[in-house]
Structures are given as structure tokens and as C-alpha cells.
Amino acid sequence: MKFIVITLLSIIFSLFLLRFLKTSMANRAWIFPALLGMLPLFYFIFALWTNDKTALKNEIFASIIIYAIIVLYLRYRTTWSEYLLAGGFIFHAFYDSTHNLYFVNAGTPDWWPVFCGIIDLFIGGFIIYQVRNNRSIARYDSR
Secondary structure (H helix, E strand, O other): OHHHHHHHHHHHHHHHHHHHHHHHOOOOOOHHHHHHHHHHHHHHHHHHHOOOHHHHHHHHHHOHHHHHHHHHHHHHOOHHHHHHHHHHHHHHHHHHHHHHHHOOOOOOOOOHHHHHHHHHHHHHHHHHHHHHOOOOOOOOOOO
């Protein structure tokens, strides 16, 4: 039951977030990479919360891929880099769902991977949808 509630709340939150991002930003070039860059920070905070330096080092190491994707997106801002950014969100959803297979971060709430993973999938899917319909996420497009 808890899984269902968290899943439904994640979906509702994702839809509101995407609606906000789609309608209220005059220039969204920075918002999606900033959002992707924030995701690993939560795991850093969870590790710091329990004062687990090993988990913090592991989380920082695991986040290198995410930050490399952000740098590539900001450097090139082309169609392929938008797909790469969407892939970053989908990669993070995969990371959320398999996080405890690699190492345990005791500060991470048990509901967090489901909540964050669903949001990641929605945002990644939204970016792919926008790019496939010739709507760059890097500029305002009211279509």
C-alpha cells in the first residue's frame, strides 16, 4: 500500500512540476540541467545526515556521469545533447531503483528511490517528447 501511495504522489507531483516548467518559464535553458544537477545532491545530504563518509564518497563518484551530461548539454545545446539530458534523467531513475545494489546510504529514506525515480522518468520522457516534436527545451516555445 505504501508503494502505491508513494507512486501516486510521485506521478501527481511530476505532472504539476512539468506543467509549471512548460508554462511559466520564459527561458528554460538552465532549468532542466539545474534540476538534473540537484538530484545527486539529495543523496549527498542523506549521507551527510548520517555522517557516513564512505557513502558520501560513493555518491560523489556515482554522480560524475550526471555532471558530465550536464556539462555536455550546456556546452553544445543541440538536439543530441537534449536527448543526452533526457538520458541523464532516465539514468538517474535507473540509479534510484538500483541504488542499494551498489552500496547502502543509510540516510536515504526507503520511499525516496521510488519517489525520485518516477519524477526522473516523467521529466526524461517530457524532454524526449518535446525534442521529438521539434520543441527545444532550451528556448521558450508556447506550442
